Amino acid sequence: MKLKLKVWRQKNRKEKGKLETYSLDNVSEHMSFLEMMDVLNEQLINDGVEPVAFDHDCREGICGMCSMYINGQPHGPDRGVTTCQLHMRKFNDGDTIYIEPFRAKGFPIVKDLVVDRGAFDRIQRAGGFISVNTSGNTQDANLTPVPKKDADKAFDAATCIGCGACVASCKNASAMLFVSAKVSQYSLLPQGKVEAKRRVLNMVEQMDKEGFGNCTNTGACHVECPKEISLENIARMNREFLKASITSEK
Amino acid sequence: MSKSAILSSSIAKKWWMSLTGLFLCLFLVGHLLGNLQIIFFSGDEGQRVFNEYAYFMTHNPLIKLLSYLTYFSILFHAVDGIILTFQNKRARPIKYAYSKPQKNSSTPSRYMAILGSAILIFIIMHMSNFWGVMHFDKNMPLHTKNLVRPDSSYQKLYLTTNGTFLPVEQVEINNKTELIDKELNLKIGEGYKDLHSLTVSFFGHNKTNKGFPPNKYAYLAVILYVFSMAVLSFHLWHGFNSAFQTLGISHEKYNSALSLFGKIFSVLVPLAFASIPITIFLTK
Amino acid sequence: MTALDSKIPEGPIKEKWTNHKNKINVVNPANKRLIDVIVVGTGLAGASASASLAEMGYNVKAFCFQDTPRRAHSIAAQGGINAAKNYQNDGDSVYRLFYDTVKGGDYRAREANVYRLAEVSANIIDQCVAQGVPFARDYGGLLDNRSFGGVLVSRTFYAKGQTGQQLLLGAYSAMNRQIGKGKIQMYSRHEMLELVKINGKARGIIARNLITGELERHSAHAVVIASGGYGNVFFLSTNAMGSNVTAAWRIHKKGAFFANPCYTQIHPTCIPRSGDYQSKLTLMSESLRNDGRIWVPKNKEDVIDIREGKKKPTDLSEEERDYYLERRYPAFGNLVPRDVASRAAKERCDAGFGVNETGEAVYLDFASAIFRYGKEKATINNEREASKERIIELGEEVIKAKYGNLFQMYWKITDENPYKTPMMIYPAVHYTMGGVWVDYNLMTTIPGCYAAGEANFSDHGANRLGASALMQGLADGYFVLPYTIGDYLADDIRTGKIPVETKEFEEAEAGVKARLEGFVNKKGTKSVDHFHRRLGKVMWNKVGMARNEKGLKEAIKEIQQIREEFHKEVMVPGGAYEFNPELEKAARVEDFIELGELFAKDALHRTESCGGHFREESQTPEGEALRDDVNFSFTSAWEWKGVNSAPVLHKEILSFKDIELKQRSYK
CATH class of the missing domain: 1.20.58.100 (Fumarate reductase/succinate dehydrogenase flavoprotein-like, C-terminal domain)
Structure with missing residues (x-):
């Protein structure tokens, strides 16, 4: 297939960027999107142009590093996949493809398509954990049974890969789906209940500080989420937050 | 922390949106039931029922309290909404060159601020057309009834709040609604403001005999009203269920029922509202 | 050629670790505050080590080249983690896990290390559950297990096909807690490019800030390398694109011996290569072999017809199929260890039975499992008259619940529906058992320089069993290194901050x-x-x-x-x-x-x-x-002598006191 690519190029955080147009021949429909980008970069290197910087690592949809906004959607037109799992068969010969970075105040651009998602780390640090030290004497894993339903839901929430597609797709650049997934995981498990109030208050406070927008329940995050994290998590976090902010001693 | 959480966190701002929004939904129901009297009762009876209702709504202390809460809710919902919208705009300083939001979200959900602004404009116009005229227009006529005498001549009577009628020529009006006996110079009752005739004449019925000039633009008023109700419907289509999600009221067992209820509500309520001016306009 | 001292503690194997812990030096809590430790890599080993060391009181500086520690490639591990819990009452024990691991590693692992690994395995599960790792559970609310290749018990704990992700996020959360407290300084998008030695001891690293390109000097009293394996030397592997040997290789060039580099695991169930542009290979969890049956056609004619698209695999009758693993290894069948399964696939493909255009693919077929599960489900649902279609529908639901994400991944990559047609798989480079040589304390041949997780060579011998990598990474990071490092650091309490100028x-x-x-x-x-x-x-x-x-x-x-x-x-x-x-x-x-x-x-x-x-x-x-x-019952530890000089071999003789050396057999 032949493609025309409109790629966002930006030297660094401070300089202004713009869309550049490249054409690419001989793209196989079996390629993944990132392999197509590899081919583009190889071509650019041969032409003496600086290759396009983009984040990627595991290339099997689990590390959450790849992060492109492709033809108006994070991770492109396919559902339930990351950019690395998106295949060129989803496009047609002669297509023009717009490739932009994830855009949000909370995700400043590093270079080209690479953004800084450190805000997610800082939110996790604010409370995305259970305070238990490493110890050889932790109670036996089967001492506290967890209802299968809760365990499954906690797992579903925990499958979040932290890629930021929720923020990228949200018209408000809200990070609620990401934060609620972590809050949900722990609030569903007995081990996480002890710190539940503190966790949700601190994580939401940090989320607000990072400059993400507010959730207006458009549901775009869930639709674009490569792991299809449920909106139920957002409702759960709202509930947890209400409970915590009313009853917390602080 | 929690104190500031209730006041200033992003989630709390959304609760206030939900709570005020849901309260306004309740208000809509009440308002609708009251308004429907206009088309369910006809003739003098209809006029009386509606004006009595209007009087009750403006004089009952509990209703007054509710009405202040409603004004507050509208203002808060609007101001909070504007704050949220600006914050949300700031959260993405550089827009996408190419975006396909229709692939991942419903249209109403993305235009809540615009829909809301349109509704706010409607509310302002709506209130100045009815509430404003009723409260502040010095010439707002009171409820009158034409008594047909056996000789086929008319006598115009005021309806008083204690249920009696007073001949028009006998009274003078003080303080908008006080009926003063011209001869005795004594307050002998309170009249009803004729909101019914105001409404009916606004949407197309000639009420010159009640003191209201005919509305040349009645068709426009009806169209705008119906349009506004369509806007309201879209706003509710997303807003109703969204409010429950924001309040954390979500349970897989009941979600689909709640969602269905929300959809029905968001269509039915505006539709019923819209039916009122249309009926008035058509049943001239 | 000199013999290496692996510092294995004296005493019977069951008591070695306990005795060792009782005897080694410890640093008192007040002094831990004076000691800095650098940890390179934030996968299971690195993250768990960083968190544990910080919890103990050390000042930790953690480095990763990804934008956040959560993206380390441990995240991609799918199948599960072994632990000798014996929750299934199938006779599992520490000894059995130890035995299986040594045997699975073809008797090329260090007995004492493996025993210790089996010993702490149960603690890992307890620790992870306490951290909120959502392992799969059954309806009674207790932990579920599955079975993996090369063993005869069910001891693998799992979280669907994303166990590595869940464990890593657990360790990452423990790290986050310490970063929040200031006990870990996190340097993400930093790559270690050199080890700094002072007076023969590891005392710091040179790291490059990948955003600005600036070189930074970081000092510490000890350096832990937990940078993973080197499978990417094959260019195509199941490793992440960024996975690299650099940290390990840099310390090797500074004097750390590199052990058994040739021990590489080729994983039998990966999605076959499709073209030259291909940048990486995708693994399908070994857990699939629990329910999938591997086969190629018996007749070459069928192979040719399939390659040319004239026949579909589902057209072939049972008699026309060669379930070669079941044929060759009746006892273990499709669950033979990875090396055996991989070579058997290669043998069939080399013989001309590969089923795709490149001739490098075999089938992994779920049809019979789908039918079996469907029947079970129909019985449970009381649908005694269920039609064949209905049974298949029910069976597909069961398979989806077990392996949904893997099936979806396969479907997305190949554009073929694996519920309806058998998957095509082929072996691919997956894990490297070899790595930096370490002694029982996980210290390399450079004093103060440690290696943990896949980066070291210690526990898997010449072949790693499924679900053991996660176990080893976390064992090293949570339960081994935090103790053993104290033995070395006890001498450093008066050293003070190491200057970088x-x-x-x-x-x-x-x-x-x-x-x-x-x-x-x-x-x-x-x-x-x-x-x-x-x-x-x-x-x-x-x-x-x-x-x-x-x-x-x-x-x-x-x-x-x-x-x-x-x-x-x-x-x-x-x-x-x-x-x-x-x-x-x-x-x-x-x-x-x-x-x-x-x-x-x-x-x-x-x-x-x-x-x-x-x-x-x-x-x-x-x-x-x-x-x-x-002639070869030893670990080869190679010493670097320069680019153009031959490396020098050092041998660590392996002695097996608790396990009898046997020719491995899975028949």
């Missing part, structure tokens, strides 16, 4: 600077990937699943040639002091090329077959790997 740091930084500037100034004509691909081809063809003397000798020559060309011709666009992914790759690939050479030399030296290392010269009449216990 010293000659050693300056020299190390200057070396790195020269190297990086050398790349960007080279202005060659060929991209880094060009060389990486070439290296990968040589490695796969001649140092891959089956090796022989001739091929290995050729490979060594070819790799040397690639190295020379790389130094002349490589082109790295952009500058050294900016965000420059090509430069990062260039440094990594240079290290891979050097490692590749050592890899091939190690494979050439070890003329026996064992585990993942298969020398064609050494096999049984049935084509199974044939060990040579008389």
Whole structure:
């Protein structure tokens, strides 16, 4: 297939960027999107142009590093996949493809398509954990049974890969789906209940500080989420937050 | 922390949106039931029922309290909404060159601020057309009834709040609604403001005999009203269920029922509202 | 050639670890505050070590090249984690796990380490559950287990097909807690490019800030390398694109011995290669072999028809299929260890039975499992009259619940529905058992420099069993290193902060600077990937699943040639002091090329077959790997002597006191 690519190029955080147009021949429909980008970069290197910087690592949809906004959607037109799992068969010969970075105040651009998602780390640090030290004497894993339903839901929430597609797709650049997934995981498990109030208050406070927008329940995050994290998590976090902010001693 | 959480966190701002929004939904129901009297009762009876209702709504202390809460809710919902919208705009300083939001979200959900602004404009116009005229227009006529005498001549009577009628020529009006006996110079009752005739004449019925000039633009008023109700419907289509999600009221067992209820509500309520001016306009 | 001291504690194997912990030095809590530890890598081993060390009171500096520690490649581990919990009442025990691991590793692992691993395995599960890791549970709310290759019990704990992700996020959360407290300083998008030694001891690193390109000096009293394996030396592997050997190779060049580089695990169930553009291979969890049956057609005619698209695999009757694993290994069937399954697939494909265009694919078929589960489900649902279609529908639901994400992944990549047609799979490089040589305390041959997780060589011998990598990474990080490192650091309580304004740091930084500037100034004509691909081809063809003397000798020559060309011709666009992914790759690939050479030399030296290392010269009449216990019952630890000098071999003799050496058999 032949493609025309409109790629966002930006030297660094401070300089202004713009869309550049490249054409690419001989793209196989079996390629993944990132392999197509590899081919583009190889071509650019041969032409003496600086290759396009983009984040990627595991290339099997689990590390959450790849992060492109492709033809108006994070991770492109396919559902339930990351950019690395998106295949060129989803496009047609002669297509023009717009490739932009994830855009949000909370995700400043590093270079080209690479953004800084450190805000997610800082939110996790604010409370995305259970305070238990490493110890050889932790109670036996089967001492506290967890209802299968809760365990499954906690797992579903925990499958979040932290890629930021929720923020990228949200018209408000809200990070609620990401934060609620972590809050949900722990609030569903007995081990996480002890710190539940503190966790949700601190994580939401940090989320607000990072400059993400507010959730207006458009549901775009869930639709674009490569792991299809449920909106139920957002409702759960709202509930947890209400409970915590009313009853917390602080 | 929690104190500031209730006041200033992003989630709390959304609760206030939900709570005020849901309260306004309740208000809509009440308002609708009251308004429907206009088309369910006809003739003098209809006029009386509606004006009595209007009087009750403006004089009952509990209703007054509710009405202040409603004004507050509208203002808060609007101001909070504007704050949220600006914050949300700031959260993405550089827009996408190419975006396909229709692939991942419903249209109403993305235009809540615009829909809301349109509704706010409607509310302002709506209130100045009815509430404003009723409260502040010095010439707002009171409820009158034409008594047909056996000789086929008319006598115009005021309806008083204690249920009696007073001949028009006998009274003078003080303080908008006080009926003063011209001869005795004594307050002998309170009249009803004729909101019914105001409404009916606004949407197309000639009420010159009640003191209201005919509305040349009645068709426009009806169209705008119906349009506004369509806007309201879209706003509710997303807003109703969204409010429950924001309040954390979500349970897989009941979600689909709640969602269905929300959809029905968001269509039915505006539709019923819209039916009122249309009926008035058509049943001239 | 000298013998290596592995510092295995005295006493019976069951008491070694306990005795050792009781006897080694500890640093008192007040003094831990005075001690800095650098941890390179934030996968299971690195993250768990960082968190545990910080909890104990040490000041930890953690480094990862990804944008956040949560993206380390442990996240991609799918199947599960072993632990000798015996929750299933199938007779599992620490000894049985120990035995299975040593046997699975083809008797090339260090007994004491493996026993310790089995011993702490149960603690890992307890620890992770306490951290909120959502393992799969049954309806009673208790933990569920599945069974994995090479063992006869169910001891694998799992979280669907994303166990590695859940465990890593658990360790990451523990790290986050310490970062929040200021006990861990996190340096993400930083790559370690040099180890700094002062008076023979590891005292710091030179790291490059990948955003700005600046070189930074970081000092510490000890350095832990937990940077994972080197499977990417094959270019195509199931490793992440960024996975690299650089940290391990840098310490190797500074004096840490590199052990058994040729022990590589080729995983039998990966999605086959589809074209030259391919950048990586995708693994399908071994857990699939619990329910999938592996086969190729019996007749060559059918193979040709399938390749040409004239026939579909579902057209072939049972009689026309060759379930070769079940045929060759009746006891273990489709659940033989990975090395055995991989070689069997290669054997069939080499014989011309590969079922895709490249001739490098076999079928993994779920039809019978779907039918079996469907029938069970129909019985449970009381649908006694269920039609065949209904049974299949029910069965597909069960399979979806078990492996949904894997099936979806396969479907997305290949555009074929694996519920309806068998999957195509082929072996691919997956894990490296070899790595930096460490003693019982996980210390390398450089004092104060430790290696943990896949980066070290210690526990898996010549082949790793499924679900053991996660176990080892977390065992090292949570339960071994935090204790053993204290023994060394106890001498450092009066050292004080290590200054970075010293000659050693300056020299190390200057070396790195020269190297990086050398790349960007080279202005060659060929991209880094060009060389990486070439290296990968040589490695796969001649140092891959089956090796022989001739091929290995050729490979060594070819790799040397690639190295020379790389130094002349490589082109790295952009500058050294900016965000420059090509430069990062260039440094990594240079290290891979050097490692590749050592890899091939190690494979050439070890003329026996064992585990993942298969020398064609050494096999049984049935084509199974044939060990040579008389001559090769040792760990090869290689010492770096310079680019153009031959590496020096040191042997760690392996003695098996608690397990009898046997020819592995899974028949």
